[in-house]
Amino acid sequence: MTQWEPSDRIDRSPTYVSSALALAAGVLTVTVIADLATGLVTCVAGVVVLAVGLAVGRQWVVTAASGLLVVGVLLAAAEGAAVVAALIGMMGALLAFDLASTAIDLGEQLGRETATARVELLHAGASALVGLVTVVVAFAVNQSVTGDQPVSAVLGLVVAVLLLVAALRRADPVT
Amino acid sequence: MNLRQILTAVGVGLFGLSVLEFLQPGAVPLPDSDILLTALGGIALLYTLSVALNRRRQGLDRVETPDVELTRAPDVPGTDLAETLEGFPGTGITDGDESRSVRHELGEVTAAVLTGYKGVDPDEASKQVAAGTWTDDETAASFLTEAELTVSQRIRALFGRYRRNARNRTVTAIASLTGVETGEDEDESDDEVTLHGDIDETGTVGRTRGVDDPSPRTERQTHHWTGISAVVLLCVGLGLLLSEQAVLLAGVVAVGYAAYARATPQGTVELSASRSLSDTDPDPGDEVSVTVTVTNNGGFCPDLRLVDGVPGSLAVADGSPRHGATLRAGESVTVSYSVTARPGTHEFGPVLVVARNLANSGEQELLVDAATTITTVPAARPVQESIPLRQQPTQYAGRAPTDTGGEGVEFHTVREYHPGDSMSRIDWNRRARTGELTTVEFRRERATRVVLLVDVRPEAYVGHSPGAANAVERSIDAAQRLFPTLLNEGHLVGIGTFGTAETFLPPDTGTSHRQRGRDLLATDPVLNADVESDSHERYWLSRLRQQLPANTQLLVFSPVVDARVVRILRRLEAYDYPTTVISPDPTTTATPSCQLMRARRRLLLTELRQTGIPVFDWAPETPIEEILKQEARTV
Numbered sequence A: 001m002t003q004w005e006p007s008d009r010i011d012r013s014p015t016y017v018s019s020a021l022a023l024a025a026g027v028l029t030v031t032v033i034a035d036l037a038t039g040l041v042t043c044v045a046g047v048v049v050l051a052v053g054l055a056v057g058r059q060w061v062v063t064a065a066s067g068l069l070v071v072g073v074l075l076a077a078a079e080g081a082a083v084v085a086a087l088i089g090m091m092g093a094l095l096a097f098d099l100a101s102t103a104i105d106l107g108e109q110l111g112r113e114t115a116t117a118r119v120e121l122l123h124a125g126a127s128a129l130v131g132l133v134t135v136v137v138a139f140a141v142n143q144s145v146t147g148d149q150p151v152s153a154v155l156g157l158v159v160a161v162l163l164l165v166a167a168l169r170r171a172d173p174v175t
Numbered sequence B: 001m002n003l004r005q006i007l008t009a010v011g012v013g014l015f016g017l018s019v020l021e022f023l024q025p026g027a028v029p030l031p032d033s034d035i036l037l038t039a040l041g042g043i044a045l046l047y048t049l050s051v052a053l054n055r056r057r058q059g060l061d062r063v064e065t066p067d068v069e070l071t072r073a074p075d076v077p078g079t080d081l082a083e084t085l086e087g088f089p090g091t092g093i094t095d096g097d098e099s100r101s102v103r104h105e106l107g108e109v110t111a112a113v114l115t116g117y118k119g120v121d122p123d124e125a126s127k128q129v130a131a132g133t134w135t136d137d138e139t140a141a142s143f144l145t146e147a148e149l150t151v152s153q154r155i156r157a158l159f160g161r162y163r164r165n166a167r168n169r170t171v172t173a174i175a176s177l178t179g180v181e182t183g184e185d186e187d188e189s190d191d192e193v194t195l196h197g198d199i200d201e202t203g204t205v206g207r208t209r210g211v212d213d214p215s216p217r218t219e220r221q222t223h224h225w226t227g228i229s230a231v232v233l234l235c236v237g238l239g240l241l242l243s244e245q246a247v248l249l250a251g252v253v254a255v256g257y258a259a260y261a262r263a264t265p266q267g268t269v270e271l272s273a274s275r276s277l278s279d280t281d282p283d284p285g286d287e288v289s290v291t292v293t294v295t296n297n298g299g300f301c302p303d304l305r306l307v308d309g310v311p312g313s314l315a316v317a318d319g320s321p322r323h324g325a326t327l328r329a330g331e332s333v334t335v336s337y338s339v340t341a342r343p344g345t346h347e348f349g350p351v352l353v354v355a356r357n358l359a360n361s362g363e364q365e366l367l368v369d370a371a372t373t374i375t376t377v378p379a380a381r382p383v384q385e386s387i388p389l390r391q392q393p394t395q396y397a398g399r400a401p402t403d404t405g406g407e408g409v410e411f412h413t414v415r416e417y418h419p420g421d422s423m424s425r426i427d428w429n430r431r432a433r434t435g436e437l438t439t440v441e442f443r444r445e446r447a448t449r450v451v452l453l454v455d456v457r458p459e460a461y462v463g464h465s466p467g468a469a470n471a472v473e474r475s476i477d478a479a480q481r482l483f484p485t486l487l488n489e490g491h492l493v494g495i496g497t498f499g500t501a502e503t504f505l506p507p508d509t510g511t512s513h514r515q516r517g518r519d520l521l522a523t524d525p526v527l528n529a530d531v532e533s534d535s536h537e538r539y540w541l542s543r544l545r546q547q548l549p550a551n552t553q554l555l556v557f558s559p560v561v562d563a564r565v566v567r568i569l570r571r572l573e574a575y576d577y578p579t580t581v582i583s584p585d586p587t588t589t590a591t592p593s594c595q596l597m598r599a600r601r602r603l604l605l606t607e608l609r610q611t612g613i614p615v616f617d618w619a620p621e622t623p624i625e626e627i628l629k630q631e632a633r634t635v
Helices: A016-032 A037-056 A059-079 A083-110 A117-144 A151-171 B003-023 B034-058 B081-085 B102-116 B122-131 B138-144 B151-158 B161-177 B228-242 B245-263 B428-434 B471-488 B511-523 B540-547 B563-574 B592-610 B624-634
Strands: B217-221 B271-277 B287-296 B301-309 B316-319 B322-327 B332-340 B344-347 B349-356 B362-368 B373-376 B397-416 B438-446 B449-455 B492-498 B504-508 B552-557 B579-584 B615-618
Touching: A016 A037, A016 A059, A016 A083, A016 A117, A037 A059, A037 A083, A059 A083, A059 B228, A059 B245, A083 A117, A083 B228, A083 B245, A083 B301, A083 B322, A117 B245, A117 B301, A117 B322, A151 B003, A151 B034, A151 B228, B034 B228, B081 B102, B081 B592, B102 B122, B102 B138, B102 B161, B102 B592, B138 B161, B161 B592, B228 B245, B271 B301, B271 B349, B271 B362, B287 B301, B287 B322, B287 B349, B301 B332, B322 B332, B344 B511, B373 B511, B449 B471, B449 B504, B471 B492, B471 B511, B471 B552, B471 B579, B471 B624, B492 B511, B492 B540, B492 B552, B504 B511, B504 B540, B563 B579, B563 B592, B592 B615, B615 B624
Parallel strands: B449 B492, B449 B552, B552 B579, B579 B615
Antiparallel strands: B217 B362, B271 B287, B287 B332, B301 B322, B301 B349, B316 B332, B344 B373, B349 B362, B397 B438, B492 B504
């Protein structure tokens, strides 16, 4: 008669492919801001925490790790990092979050041993593409807008962004 | 017009004006103040905090997939102390009786065990409990006496540990009165202990929410990207406060991902599935390979997470019933794995599909129907031991020896000749020697009518460990072995269930009956150990009695964990159905409460034996032959 032991349950740890890609994204962030001290320390800490989060398979650890990466990038930007470095660094941080969450979700639902590489690569590819496109757009905007901007216009834009974020989140908090 | 629409309208309007201001400074009367800008940065940061906290509260949402690889775990009896105490034989403890403390109830139980198992006079038992002389364990004894607690006990009681430990020790001490050995990890033991994790679901069937809906589906947001707007706000806030362009621009990347999450549609998923088995009628223990093909009848599906509905009663032997697939329109994916066949009918559940959109922001849960059934009828394996039935003279010729003389093979007695005795049975040697006319009596051999009754009440779906077969499965297994054995011995054998009158095969003999019984035990839905019957049929006992022919013996398979089964068996015995009980033991000694459950079952079995009902206590992992042999020795 077939009987199971606790070890017969499937391994629901995060999947390998997405975990590896998430760590790679974290490392990418570290590399682009490598010459700025405070930001670098925070980002390295972020990557370490990310690795721990993926090892234990906890979403909140992974989220915290991505938070560290984001803060690290912003610190580096404040320290005077190039705009391109800040953009790519931010992309890496958000990609790390996305892919690590995907790894945890897929692991939880299908298990680590299940064939999921195709799905994971598709997600990673799509997210990386979205990131690259926004980086290029942001860089182009940065290049085209030169000289002093009127404070009043910036003020208006910021208020508009805040109102729109509030409106969108009210509709349903997808983001 | 609600707040959201007002916000959106004002936001979009302001955005347009600001762009205009950008191109033509001074065109729009917007305030021009650095202090206001800093204040806005502060507001943005505060809003960031609120969004981040909201994410913490909301958390991620995803479909939990069942453990289809495993078989359904039976309940381990006695994991809850209150349930063990409730209805303890010899006590008046009833469900939900809040007026009495656990301590009081344990006192009653101790007295009941002393009376029922040790044969102590009831008054004497109460005295022993009150005096604390019933056990060597002082903690246990003093827990039940009304004695004042010592100062140190009071202090420890404040922390709750003393009472808990003392209670557990008392429970163990009561159990040991009936000879129940204690578990190995006594210190760890706690009656809340769940054995080997918590397996909720082992199949996909129970997930159907709308029964009428042929293809139920639920859509939900995963909240995968919830909190990305916090990054946007953080960049805006910090950027304004520090007046740093790079920080402000980094927010654009986050805006990009937020737009991606919001703009990616949920998508419509149209799937169909088919399943094929290498063998739909295997023998028990065979590995059957299962191939499931899922076809995409709709548009492109970037992320399909498939979990096949392996029956809860079957375990996956090799491969995985799960797959992560990306399917273009018209494309299909094949998942194969193998299961180990077990006796009975097993129905595959629908394929559970969790479909995510590309951005991971939306999730759909679908159940794709693919009905498949696997039926395993075990080969007849009669037991070599003879089955000790109760003595019962009947008029049918058969092969069971009785205590009365008559026609037969084995010598029984010699008696005086009566006119009409057969010439062949006259002892001619004695006639020649002494001239006396005597008749030889042989041991009469008679057939008995036997009905095998399997306990299928919900109470019987218990097992000694979550990975073990439940008592119903073990009962059916044993019945499957004993049915041909009894037929071979020349009895008329029938099959019925204890708990419902739906399934009944009247006692009979012959080849076709033998086959019918074997199929019934293997495939009858009521006897299907896969599905716990939730029917609390009310008048099954009187209906069963109408079906039972007179002069019938009963062979009842039941774990005997509740007092009700004892009452029913005593009634059946009183209605003149000689009853024998074969009881698969589902109890364990893992926790004090489980030990008490074992003691409780022993008490119930003793009660049965005192009524004159022979009971075979069948420990797990012991072959049924051993049990029959042991009993044959001791009886």
